[in-house]
Amino acid sequence: MKNKYSPGDKVQIMQRNQPGHVRTPIYVRGKTGVIERIVGSFPNPELLAYGNSGLPYKMLYRVNFKQSELWPDYDGQADDTLEIEIYEHWMAPA
Amino acid sequence: MSNDHDHGPTHTHDGKLIQEDELPSIEAQILETSVRELLIEKGVVSGEDIRRAIEAMDSRGESLGAKIVVRAWTDPKYKDRLLNNSDDAVREFGINMSPMELCVVENTDEVHNMVVCTLCSCYPRPILGIPPAWYKRRDYRARAVREPRAVLQEFGTDLPDGKQVRVHDSNADLRYLVLPKRPEGTEDWTVEQLEALVTRDSMIGVSDVRLPSEADA
Structure with a gap:
């Protein structure tokens, strides 16, 4: 399976409302981060959780966000970050 | 009284919302018990197998x-x-x-x-x-x-x-x-x-x- 994004690429997490076993928390939706690493391809948890095979597999990445991007009033240090796993179908080039 | 109202556990004075932890789902508990009893009844696993697996998990x-x-x-x-x-x-x-x-x-x-x-x-x-x-x-x-x-x-x-x-x-x-x-x-x-x-x-x-x-x- 080919990866659409590479480490260092800027991506924006999609802002969509989707019920079910979604692994993209609301607090990162619509936010812009940087691909930290390619984790690999995994069964799609949005299908797997309901007794399906999870096929086709989805590419998973770790995305690094500045805390100030996630929380405009973040009161820690300017270089504090958060890293989280995001599936390819939840992101777009930024 | 220093505050202007009594308040329950739903919010604090700085206005932040604190959601209560969910109680364990009764449906999930019933499902777990049913599946476990069926597996034992059909001889797929024994009660001792399950006990030992829990003990191994707990011991880590x-x-x-x-x-x-x-x-x-x-x-x-x-x-x-x-x-x-x-x-x-x-x-x-x-x-x-x-x-x-x-x-x-x-x-x-x-x-x-x-x-x-x-x-x-x-x-x-x-x-x-x-x-x-x-x-x-x-x-x-x-x-x-x-x-x-x-x-x-x-x-x-x-x-x-x-x-x-x-x-x-x-x-x-x-x-x-x-x-x-x-x-x-x-x-x-x-x-x-x-x-x-x-x-x-x-x-x-x-x-x-x-x-x-x-x-x-």
Whole structure:
């Protein structure tokens, strides 16, 4: 399976409302981060959780966000970050 | 009365919403009991098999994690494997992470890592066993990503100025282990002495590994 994004690429997490076993928390939706690493391809948890095979597999990445991007009033240090796993179908080039 | 109203547990004076933890789902409990009884009735597993599996799960704990951490502290080649090829590195200790994958993050002079699962309670169980109750609570899960420095302070972890905090939300297919910093002054310590220092909380990243004298302070 080919990866659409590479480490260092800027991506924006999609802002969509989707019920079910979604692994993209609301607090990162619509936010812009940087691909930290390619984790690999995994069964799609949005299908797997309901007794399906999870096929086709989805590419998973770790995305690094500045805390100030996630929380405009973040009161820690300017270089504090958060890293989280995001599936390819939840992101777009930024 | 100093405040203008009585308030329940739903909000605090600074207006922040605190959601109560959910009660265990009765439907899930009934389903678990039904499936378990069926499996036993049909001879697929025995009650003793289930009991033994629970006992094995419960017996895993931070001592296994401490062995891995100390090996990484004392063997640079192992540390390299642990950080870059984590699944294989822990397999040397008989640990199988499958179908999850392990991600080991290293605390340094520049960066402090901490782990949370905001969506549920994902935790490196094959290494650290059962997660602590606070790790599963909604307040930890919400606040660790929103105000990690305040949470660290409540855990007694004061970071020096300039140190970056990096939070890892364990939300999907990876499980996280923090490789804490080896305390200064332990250069001559034996492996056993070092292993006794490494705590569960230091491998979740809400604490550092401290010398006994510091821990008492």
